[in-house]
Amino acid sequence: MVNLEDTIAAIATAPGEGGIGIIRVSGGEAKKIVDNLFVSPKGKKVIHMVPYQMLYGYIVDKTDGAMVDEVLVAFMQRPHSFTGEDVVEIHSHGGMVVLQKILGLVLKEGARLAEPGEFTKRAFINGRIDLSQAEAVIDLIRAQTDAAAKVAANQLQGKLKQHIMEIRQQLLQVLAYLEAEIDFPDEDIEHLTGIQLANRLTQIRERLNDLLARSRQGKILREGIRVVIAGKPNVGKSSLLNALLRDRRAIVTDIPGTTRDVIEEVLNLGGVPVRLVDTAGIRETKDLVEQLGVEKSKEWLEKADVVLFVINSATGFNIEDAEIARLLSSRHQVLLIINKQDLKPEYKGEDLPEELQHWPRVYTSLLQEEDTRKVEQALLDLIWQGKVVPSQELFLSNQRHISALEKAAGQLESALAAYQAGMPADYLSIDIRGAWETLGEISGETVGEDLLDLIFSQFCIGK
């Protein structure tokens, strides 16, 4: 456990070529420490820092009186700062030597180097933000697409926090009624009827389920999905990869067995980070290298979220395709790509086995640009399953939060079941209290030190 009494400091900007760099100092001594290093243009040593006003001057190394850099200094007075403590920022030139030198001087004045994520951790511990907002900070920094950044920004704004607070409040109210029931069963105070109680619990559970439905999308935007292109040799898998990437990434020839190794690329599909994987055509083969490729294809199929299963209109669905279909399980989402339609436009998949008929499908000729867009649209439809939540309502993407919501929904479910089985009030209250506690894990009110440390250690230094 790190000491929160210390004044901490770190370089907050990315190391490298930036024009300006920021050293952040937070804690009780922040003002004094920077004051000791800062000299105003008139040579004044002890300066008056006005909160939220930039001061111009120099950082001077007292040991030799040398000017280290020309800087701007900003002071944010507690509790009105990111961490809730006094924060002073030194905005210097961006070079690493200058930044390290100033940081060194700040440490010499008595600050300690901040742990990764310690500024944000302090913001959390001082009640400036809840845990879901702290986690949103990491997500925002790591976001790879616009949409993922939007989800994180919504969460940082406190939209999830708000829901969790309200739901926990509702649970507490129900608990209060139950306690009254348990403690003063005969007295003339307001009791909930059994039906009212069940209604309230059902409402809360519905609210949790509604949040969970939205979280699926948030998670996709945050983590992306893995899309594996599979099929027998020569059906046009690599052509599809190239078309989606708008790039000649993979070798395409009319020789079956062209692709030997998996090819992985990242694609931004309407804001969804898609990890697109082209695989070797799956077939029985005597060629050792190809065999290894086929093994790898099968391994990747296991890991796929979505499979683009490519078949060839000219040959129809044959025994080789059937072998590959057997490798797909109900866990996979499958989009059938019925390719080479230019060779046999009348083929409409009529020979597909009954159990595969329900898969969504696209008819393509990959020699045509607009068919690529048809594949993209079908893929997006499959990913979103026709439900697109307005972007300002997306604020849930983190598996930790999703698991807690699922657990809480389950606890309410079992409270309802207990009610239906006619169990006594104190029995119900155990599950309801459990749900209240589980939701507190999202906001961070009921999590242990270990988990906090784990979460904040994922941050970068200076955040």
Ligand SMILES: Nc1nc2c(c(=O)[nH]1)N(C=O)[C@@H](CNc1ccc(C(=O)N[C@@H](CCC(=O)O)C(=O)O)cc1)CN2
């Ligand atoms: N220079 C700089 N830029 C930055 C940050 C920073 O710390 N320093 N941030 C750091 O992540 C982000 C901005 N986040 C911040 C969050 C709260 C406060 C803050 O001082 N809040 C006070 C005052 C608000 C007000 O005046 O209304 C408060 O909440 O009381 C500052 C920055 C991004 N840009």
Ligand SMILES: Nc1nc2c(ncn2[C@@H]2O[C@H](COP(=O)(O)OP(=O)(O)OP(=O)(O)O)[C@@H](O)[C@H]2O)c(=O)[nH]1
């Ligand atoms: N006529 C026609 N030819 C296509 C179409 N799509 C791909 N091809 C051709 O089919 C051949 C095989 O394409 P690839 O993309 O290499 O096939 P693949 O599935 O990756 O094959 P392997 O890597 O061997 O498994 C190439 O000559 C492509 O130009 C299409 O829609 N129509």
Ligand SMILES: [Mg+2]
């Ligand atoms: Mg290929």
